[in-house]
Amino acid sequence: MVGICDANNFYISCERVFNPALNGRPAVVLSNNDRCIIARSNEAKAIGLKMGQPIYQVRDTLRTYNVALCSPNFPLYQDMSDRMQAILKRFAPTIVYSIDEAFLDFRGFDPGKLDALGHTISRTVRHSTGLPVSIGIAPTKTLAKIASKLCKKYPKLNGCCLMHKAEDIEKVLKKFPVGDVWGIGPRYEKMLNAAGVNTAYDFTQMPPQWVRKKMSVVGLRTWKELRGEPCIEIDEIAPDKQHICTSRSFPSEVSDFDMLHTAVASFTATCAEKLRRQKSVCGELYVFIYTDWHKEQSQSFERRIVKLVTPTDSTLELTAMAADALRQIYRSGFGYKKAGVILGDISPRTGVQVSLFDPIDRGKHSRLMSVMDDLNRKQGRGTVGVAAGRHKLLETVHEHLSRQFTTDINDILKVKAKD
Numbered sequence: 001m002v003g004i005c006d007a008n009n010f011y012i013s014c015e016r017v018f019n020p021a022l023n024g025r026p027a028v029v030l031s032n033n034d035r036c037i038i039a040r041s042n043e044a045k046a047i048g049l050k051m052g053q054p055i056y057q058v059r060d061t062l063r064t065y066n067v068a069l070c071s072p073n074f075p076l077y078q079d080m081s082d083r084m085q086a087i088l089k090r091f092a093p094t095i096v097y098s099i100d101e102a103f104l105d106f107r108g109f110d111p112g113k114l115d116a117l118g119h120t121i122s123r124t125v126r127h128s129t130g131l132p133v134s135i136g137i138a139p140t141k142t143l144a145k146i147a148s149k150l151c152k153k154y155p156k157l158n159g160c161c162l163m164h165k166a167e168d169i170e171k172v173l174k175k176f177p178v179g180d181v182w183g184i185g186p187r188y189e190k191m192l193n194a195a196g197v198n199t200a201y202d203f204t205q206m207p208p209q210w211v212r213k214k215m216s217v218v219g220l221r222t223w224k225e226l227r228g229e230p231c232i233e234i235d236e237i238a239p240d241k242q243h244i245c246t247s248r249s250f251p252s253e254v255s256d257f258d259m260l261h262t263a264v265a266s267f268t269a270t271c272a273e274k275l276r277r278q279k280s281v282c283g284e285l286y287v288f289i290y291t292d293w294h295k296e297q298s299q300s301f302e303r304r305i306v307k308l309v310t311p312t313d314s315t316l317e318l319t320a321m322a323a324d325a326l327r328q329i330y331r332s333g334f335g336y337k338k339a340g341v342i343l344g345d346i347s348p349r350t351g352v353q354v355s356l357f358d359p360i361d362r363g364k365h366s367r368l369m370s371v372m373d374d375l376n377r378k379q380g381r382g383t384v385g386v387a388a389g390r391h392k393l394l395e396t397v398h399e400h401l402s403r404q405f406t407t408d409i410n411d412i413l414k415v416k417a418k419d
Contacts, residue, residue: 001111001164002230003104003118003137004144005088005125007081008152010100011039014080015070017130018405018413027068030055032248034071034399071398079406083129091121103141115162122159135160141232142225143169145182146200166228173201173226183222188215200226244282246270247340253292255335260289261323267341268322269385272315273376275343276369281311281352283345285318287325292337300336302329311345311352314365315372318343319386 007013011029016022026047029039037044037053047065049058061067081099088094093105104121106114118135125133136147143163150172151161163169179189181200191214197203203211204226212220221231246267254260264287275282288303304325312318322341375384403411 001106001109001114001137001139002141002144003092003106003114003121003135004097004141004148005084005102005104005121006134006136006148006152007084007100008132008134009039009041010081010131011070011072011077012041013131014073014077015402017080018402022068025068026065027070029070029072030400032072032398033251034069035249038072069400071401073402073404075404075407076402080129080131083406084125084131084133087125087128088121090124091117103144104135104137106137111164114164115160118160118162119158126159133159136163137161138163138169139228140225140230142182142222143228146172146176146180149180169228170201173204174199176200178203181222181226183218188219242346243342243344244271244274244346245340245342246274247288247338249338250336253335253337254339255333257326257330257332260330260336260339261326263339264289264322264326264341265319265386267339268319269315271341271343272313272318272369273373275313275346276373279349280346281313281349282318282343283308283311283347284343285321285325286342286344287322287329287340288342289326289329289336289339291334298334300331300334302331304329308345310358310360311347312360312362312365313349314360314362314369315386316365316368317360 012022012027015027015029022041024043025041026043026049027041028037028044028049030036031038035054037049037051037055037058040049040051044067047061047067049061049067055062055069062069077099085094085096085102088102088104091104092109095103095105097103109117114137118137122133122135125131134148134151136144136149136151137160138144138147147161147163150163151157151159154161163172176199178184178192178197178200179186181203184192184203192198192203195206197206203223206223208220208223211223215222224231248263248267250263254263268285285306285308286303287306288301290301291297291299293299306321306325308321372384376382405411405413
């Protein structure tokens with residue numbers, strides 16, 4: 001048996017923990033520079049707000065329904081996620097799947113006690129962090145995802161849904177839309193609907209040869225999982241990233257090369273840090289800049305791919321390469337609205353083949369990066385970095401930012417005693 005713990009409306013829930021006035025009120029979390037909606041409360045979903053909608057398109061709706069706006073407080077969200085994951089690890093081996101989800105390995109547990117255990121986990125997370133979570137438990141990962149969705153849909157389940165009896169699973173699958181199954185995207189949903197497959201149960205009744213032909217081995221694995229046959233190993237759920245991207249829209253157009261250089265250097269440093277965190281190196285660097293397509297003006301979308309001779313995870317190497325790439329694509333006279341960096345051709349750090357005439361002291365770079373990451377982890381992100389990646393003019397605009405309640409000593413909640 002396997003379980004999944006999914007935090008309900010995670011970003012919104014994190015905000016509500018420290019601001020109870022948001023409870024029951026439509027609320028949304030915005031993207032960097034407060035441009036688009038990236039998270040919604042159930043109340044915000046009910047009034048028709050969509051993921052990714054630009055704020056300027058829904059200002060009337062926001063005013064009419066008094067929607068609360070929250071700038072993204074990612075340090076707070078990550079810390080709350082870490083606290084949730086730490087609690088989950090007390091109960092079972094845990095594989096983190098995303099910032100708001102984790103799989104729980106219940107192999108070897110008494111199936112008769114899993115329902116009570118699931119409810120205990122849900123209550124403990126809520127009591128210790130304030131976060132409402134949905135626990136789904138089933139024979140396979142795909143079925144567990146369905147169970148967690150049922151848990152969200154039906155509050156009477158009180159935070160946990162155990163789905164293990166064959167007759168119960170069949171009953172659920174007959175009503176569960178095939179497009180909502182984990183691993184089946186819009187393209188496959190359209191194809192399956194055209195073939196008369198509308199529910200997850202319909203999908204399980206299709207011949208395996210047909211599924212393999214139409215949806216490859218990945219679709220066949222989903223088919224098997226829905227039929228109760230585990231075939232997605234729990235350690236396969238959170239593989240290392242094959243591409244790492246950091247990009248951002250600027251508060252205002254940027255035409256100055258030095259400011260663009262600052263932004264690109266900062267994005268590259270963030271990507272390199274993520275790369276080192278998963279103990280990988282990259283063999284490809286991609287830099288892009290583009291103008292604001294919402295404006296009626298001459299547009300410029302420029303990009304440059306750099307192939308590395310020797311794969312690396314060094315911030316110093318990668319920022320220098322990114323700067324060279326930026327010089328080649330920068331065009332004077334344009335006001336750029338967004339820039340970004342993508343690292344590709346990612347492979348494990350071990351076994352990198354170094355050229356005999358390599359001019360880089362890679363041992364020295366590795367030690368320096370280790371010290372830099374350690375300082376930033378202990379003292380806060382941005383404590384140490386490359387000089388090119390710092391410029392106040394490129395700071396993100398967050399007009400609705402909550403405090404760093406759990407990550408900054410100056411923002412800890414203060415309780416005043418009554419006189």
